[in-house]
Amino acid sequence: MLEKFxxxxxxxxxxxxxxxxxxxxxxxxxYILAVNPGILSATGMDANAVFSATALSAVVATLVMALWAKLPFALAPGMGLNAFFAFTVVQVMGYEWQFALTAVFLEGLIFLLLTAFNIREIIVNSIPLNLKHAISAGIGLFIAFIGMQNAGIIVDNPATLVSLGSIEQPTMWVALFGLVLSGVLLALKVKGALLIGIFASTLIGIPAGVTHLPAGHLVSLPPSIAPIAFQFDFSNVFSIDMLVVLLTFLFVDMFDTVGTLIGVASKADMIDKDGKLPRVKQALFADAVGTTVGAMLGTSTVTTYVESASGVAEGGRTGLTSLTVAVMFALALFLSPLFLMVPGAATAPALILVGSFMMSPIMKINFDDYTESIPAFLTVVMMPLAYSIAEGIVFGILAFVFLKLFSGKTRDISIVMYILAILFIGKFFF
Known part of the structure; x- marks a missing residue:
C-alpha cells in the first residue's frame, strides 16, 4: 500500500x-515543542496549552504535506515568527495576544487564497535557476550556523558580533563528539548516520550534564487547548497596526517557505529541468492550512522547516518521510518528557553536516556571468548574516533585477521578478 501510494x-x-x-x-x-510554549507564554498565553497547539498544528500541516503534496518536508510553528508575535506585537506594540492570533488567522486565509489562485506557485517558478541553487547553498550555511549556535560552538560577542564559544562548555564537546561520529558513519555509508549521531550524543550528554533525564511519568495526556483555542479579537482588524503586523507575517512566512522548499528540493534533485518543483501548489497549501488551523488551535504562524533537509540527507524523498514526522509529533503529545530530553547539542551535529550537504548545488551556478554570480553570492551570504532566509532571497532578487537591467540583459528578467523587486524596495522604505 505504501509503495503504491x-x-x-x-x-x-x-x-x-x-x-x-x-x-x-x-x-x-x-526543540520547537519546548521553545514555542516558552516564547508565546511571555504574552500571557498558557504554556501547556501552547505545547498541545504546537504539536497538533504540526501534525495537521505535515499530514497535508505527506498525503497530498507527497513531499518529504515537515511543518510546525516557525521560529522568528513566534518571536515577532510575542515580543513585537504584544510587548512592544502593546496588543493582547488575541490580536496577534487574529493576524495569524487572517494570514492563513490570505495564503489559502493566494495558493488557490496560483500566485505563490508563480513566484516559486519565476525565481531563476541559478538563484534556486544559491538558495540551497545559503540555507546550508544558515542551518549550519543554527547548529553551531545550539551547541555553543559559535556565541555572540559585543565587539565582533560572533566568536568561538568556550572550550570548557560541555555542550561543545557533546556536539563535537556527535559531529565526528556522524561524519565517520557517513563516510562509511552507514544508513541512519545522522539519527545514530543524535542518539549517541544524547546518551553522552547524560554524564556530561547536558542531557537532563525526565522526572516523573514519561506518558501523560496532552494539556487542554481550551485556554487559547479560537481566542480571536476582530475589533482592530481595520487598523494600520493590523495591516503592518499582517504584512510582516505574510512577507516572512511566504519567502521563508519558498526558500526552504526550493533549497531542500534543489539538494534532493527534485527540481526538473525547467526549474520547477513538482506538486509545489499542494506543498504551499500545507503551510496555508497549517497556519489557519494553528491560529484556531492557538499558536503562531506554521511554516515549512529548514530542518527537513536533515531527513532529505538521510534519503527521504516522498511523503512517507513527512508522514513519519506527523506520527512522531502525535506521539510527542503523550510522550513529551522523552522527546524534550534531547538537547540542542545533540541535534547540532546533524544540522551542521546537513549544512555541508546543501552546499553542493553551488557548483551548478554560472560564475562566469557576473549578473548571475553576484546575485547568487548575495543570496548565499545574506541568509546566515541577516539570520533570515527571506532577507537572503530579497537581496538576491534585487541584485539580479538591477544587474540584468543596467547591463542590458532585460530579456532575462520576467514580469514577476520586476514586481517582486518593486515590492521589496517598498518593504525597505515603508
Whole structure:
C-alpha cells in the first residue's frame, strides 16, 4: 500500500529509508515543542496549552504535506515568527495576544487564497535557476550556523558580533563528539548516520550534564487547548497596526517557505529541468492550512522547516518521510518528557553536516556571468548574516533585477521578478 501510494521505487527509496529520514527530521526540529510554549507564554498565553497547539498544528500541516503534496518536508510553528508575535506585537506594540492570533488567522486565509489562485506557485517558478541553487547553498550555511549556535560552538560577542564559544562548555564537546561520529558513519555509508549521531550524543550528554533525564511519568495526556483555542479579537482588524503586523507575517512566512522548499528540493534533485518543483501548489497549501488551523488551535504562524533537509540527507524523498514526522509529533503529545530530553547539542551535529550537504548545488551556478554570480553570492551570504532566509532571497532578487537591467540583459528578467523587486524596495522604505 505504501509503495503504491508514495511510489517509493520510482523515487529510489524504501520504507526503512523514509521512516529513518522522518525520525531524523523530527529529532532536529522537536526543540520547537519546548521553545514555542516558552516564547508565546511571555504574552500571557498558557504554556501547556501552547505545547498541545504546537504539536497538533504540526501534525495537521505535515499530514497535508505527506498525503497530498507527497513531499518529504515537515511543518510546525516557525521560529522568528513566534518571536515577532510575542515580543513585537504584544510587548512592544502593546496588543493582547488575541490580536496577534487574529493576524495569524487572517494570514492563513490570505495564503489559502493566494495558493488557490496560483500566485505563490508563480513566484516559486519565476525565481531563476541559478538563484534556486544559491538558495540551497545559503540555507546550508544558515542551518549550519543554527547548529553551531545550539551547541555553543559559535556565541555572540559585543565587539565582533560572533566568536568561538568556550572550550570548557560541555555542550561543545557533546556536539563535537556527535559531529565526528556522524561524519565517520557517513563516510562509511552507514544508513541512519545522522539519527545514530543524535542518539549517541544524547546518551553522552547524560554524564556530561547536558542531557537532563525526565522526572516523573514519561506518558501523560496532552494539556487542554481550551485556554487559547479560537481566542480571536476582530475589533482592530481595520487598523494600520493590523495591516503592518499582517504584512510582516505574510512577507516572512511566504519567502521563508519558498526558500526552504526550493533549497531542500534543489539538494534532493527534485527540481526538473525547467526549474520547477513538482506538486509545489499542494506543498504551499500545507503551510496555508497549517497556519489557519494553528491560529484556531492557538499558536503562531506554521511554516515549512529548514530542518527537513536533515531527513532529505538521510534519503527521504516522498511523503512517507513527512508522514513519519506527523506520527512522531502525535506521539510527542503523550510522550513529551522523552522527546524534550534531547538537547540542542545533540541535534547540532546533524544540522551542521546537513549544512555541508546543501552546499553542493553551488557548483551548478554560472560564475562566469557576473549578473548571475553576484546575485547568487548575495543570496548565499545574506541568509546566515541577516539570520533570515527571506532577507537572503530579497537581496538576491534585487541584485539580479538591477544587474540584468543596467547591463542590458532585460530579456532575462520576467514580469514577476520586476514586481517582486518593486515590492521589496517598498518593504525597505515603508
Amino acid at each position: 508514495f511510489q517509493l521505487k520510482a523515487n529510489k527509496s524504501n520504507v526503512r529509508t523514509e521512516v529513518v529520514a522522518g525520525i531524523t527530521t523530527f529529532m532536529t526540529m522537536a
